[in-house]
Amino acid sequence: MEKENVTRINTIHLLGFQTQENVKFFMFFLFFITFCFTLCGNVLIIVLVSYNKILHSPMYFFLSQLSLTDILLASDIIPNLLQSILVRETIISLSDCLSQFYFFCVAEIFESLLLTLMSYDRYLAICKPLHYSMIMNHQCCCIFITTCWTLSILISLVYPLTISKLQFCGPNVIDHFFCDLDPILKLSCSDTAIVQLQVILLSLLFAVIPFVIIIVSYVYIIVTVFEIPSITGRQKVFSTCSSQLAVVSIYYGTTACVYMVPSKGQSLNVRKVLSLPYTVLTPLMNPIIYTLRNKDLKNAVKKAFNKLLLCILFINKNRM
Template sequence: MDENNVTLITAIHLLGFQIPQSITYLVFFPFLLFYCVTICGNLLIITLVSYSKSLHSPMYFFLSQLSLSDILLATDVVPNMLHAVLENMTIVSVSDCITQFYFFAATESLDSLLLTVMSYDRYLAICRPLHYTMVMSHRFCWITVISSWSLSFLAVLVYTLTISTLQFCGPNIIDHYFCDLDPILQLSCSDTTIVQLEATTLSVMFALIPFFIIIVSYIYIIVTILEIPSITGRQKVFSTCSSHLTVVSIFYGTIVCVYMVPSKGQSWNISKFVSLLYTVVTPVLNPIIYSLRNKDLKQVIRKIIYKI
């Protein structure tokens, strides 16, 4: 192909779900409800952690950061998706598409790091309780959180800048509801080897290594719990990490589903459905899981209701 004759695209058509017009609102309103619950639920957790002195502990501090990350993820993807549902398609510029992918990848990476730090917090609390206060100091928590935010957004920025140097010459149609990596690269007429290498590196840094750390942490936690003689004691200790374990299972379970579905030879409808799990379902489930399964949060909510 003669590069001088290549026509570069400036706008991308996101096809969304391509649903019949008759059921547009049946799809639109559930997604809108999910988005509202995501924002309100995560804002509630952030407010409760800031409001109540009983929740001023490292675990809830990290939880508030996870809630903030989920708000960013949902706001990056869902509003544009809702527009695509109503119009049966939405048009975005190439730069906007890459920007959306940047915030999506950064928040997903941040979630992974925060869940890893939270697993380390639970490991110290259960397996090394005498060292917990000394290690999980106020200073350590802030350094960890700032490092997680900085590392996620800076590392993904380098990766995204490489994507922005590619030439996109069409077709200018993405059969998806948001700008994910594979659909973007399929529009490129440049060599994507470097981008794919960076994608693999970031996957190892922000998915594989954190997942391994979480697995090792929970092996130690489970061994420690099994050494507790009484069943009541085991249940009480396990309840302190059950919410986190549930969220980790959902988060990494959806990621595994994404990478287990081959991108070639598969219907894009499958990819869209799997993508819904980690862009829409996971952010709305996190506050629900912690609110329903955590006694401290439920007690604070009851106090506020009684005061009102």
């Protein structure tokens, strides 16, 4: 009888940021500009890596895949965020909520695997240069990336498939700007122990272990760098690794702030603010970090803008 009286929910109310009217349009404009710059910056890197022969190397190929992930993450999160700011709350179906969380998981797992692969690439290039061209050839890079995407897509299915079997009996309100795991599970009136166990196991496999591999790789890299007698040589090697180290620090640092800091005692607004860096700011910062700190990318950007400017001037001259 109790099961028959349970009211199952089919729609979710995402509250987003409950802002005052006088700052609502400012916040919308801020996140909209962030979204536009994120898309433009990451698309620019993908185009430059694809068409510039100087950037046809494993490091930049992996960077283009990182940009693709950032586009996926931003496109999955920010549109709903913008809508929630304008209309106060966003009403979506439970299946759409699980779909959003699925693509969020795909992006996060792939980025974790990709950053591990990028650190291994730098380890081979600096510590094992004689083996680098043999291991990191075009065919192997494609296999590595295909494997990462396949694992991310398949492993991420575990969450929505398991969560969809739970009973959701309300309330149907999520005080967040996207469908994250904890807010979704709080709507369930079923036992979520299996899902929690999956979270622990998958976090160990696709977050903790990759992070350890990255740390070990950079320990070997740092040791090798200090063995280089030339100061100029050290600076050159550090310059190729500093961008990735910054990206790794931002990715794991911002994620740890949300998922490793105890939520007890924190307000919901604080949790939402802590979620912004790894969902909104990281996809924006990645292309900026690599463009500003990488000479090859900076030169490629300058050449691209110079060609674009010449084309515009040529078109205007013909019109006259």
